[in-house]
Amino acid sequence: MRPTERTKVKRVPQRGIYDIEVINAILDAHFICHIGFIHEECPVVMPTLYGRKDDRLYIHGATTSRMLRSLQEGIQASVGVTLVDGIVLARSAFHHSMNYRSVILFGKARLISDGPEKWKALKVISDQVLPGRWEEVRKPNKKELKATAVLSFPIQEVSAKVRTGPPVDEKEDYELDIWAGVLPVRSMMETPIPDPQLKSGVAQSKSVLDYYNKIT
């Protein structure tokens, strides 16, 4: 990716990354983004689920959603994805920091019309949250598909910013008797809670078992 005026990382430029493989890896590690758009001359930020496949980022929602209706008009938008990896505790207040991986994307969304592309995009979003789930569940019927809008953003004007590693303090501060280091932050799924209305005798899904086998 060649940085544009908008995607070029200005603050701490050595943290800026334009390598599409790194950008995709960050996008694939999460499923919640924050979308910024202008509605009646005001900026609005809203969280939503997303899925990434190839060079497209997909979002979905009710066709009646204000955000989706605004975005499908082809207005400029910005999408932010942020993973917090750690709290960086320095010896000085000033050098406290975060370890993180973030992506910021600029672009215009396109509404995906009914048909195979919409079906595939919905599967991409489902796979992003829990791989294998799509195959297990009742698929959307005509009415549900009609009630759902799916939009796609091109992953083109995009950059990442990453910080890793220990704190960096002023030279003279390393002599202070202050503990310094990193508190790693991790987001994880805990023991599944079955639906109280679960039909008796129904075993846990393969998608869920696979997920927990993978992380333990």
Added chain:
Amino acid sequence: MRPTERTKVKRVPQRGIYDIEVINAILDAHFICHIGFIHEECPVVMPTLYGRKDDRLYIHGATTSRMLRSLQEGIQASVGVTLVDGIVLARSAFHHSMNYRSVILFGKARLISDGPEKWKALKVISDQVLPGRWEEVRKPNKKELKATAVLSFPIQEVSAKVRTGPPVDEKEDYELDIWAGVLPVRSMMETPIPDPQLKSGVAQSKSVLDYYNKIT
């Protein structure tokens, strides 16, 4: 809080919350927000740390930061804070959902000038990330304070949206042999990693010990 045209939750309105105590509790449970603002006619979304005290939300950064320089001009901004609590697995693809707590705020930021208010605001941000850390570390000197801009947003035009509980499926789908339930998501800090350059003999900070004692 009385909802305005901008803060009124339109999609699934029963999930909209305007109770300031609930809103503050959500804000206090996190420390990363996404800020949306307009820069050269385009929406931009950027992640940043924040702290909340009383009816103000504080952010900080380098005085040279493009975002902080834009915001201190008194332009309209939107701030989003989102906590993911669980992945809701329904029997139908359509009814899959997330359990979450989110806050969206609209308003104009104010630059806090040098002096006691700026000092207090920096402590609020520090306390939000790790209570007690501020007291342990070397405080900002004049040069560092000058290099740091602190802005505050009024927590006035604001609303929250919350989903909790099991999936809600179509009546006839409850008979399907598909596992349904919630995968709880939790963000947690793991074992601290000391700075490789930690001065020998320096014990772990009280702020860190207190944090880990609190969660275990």
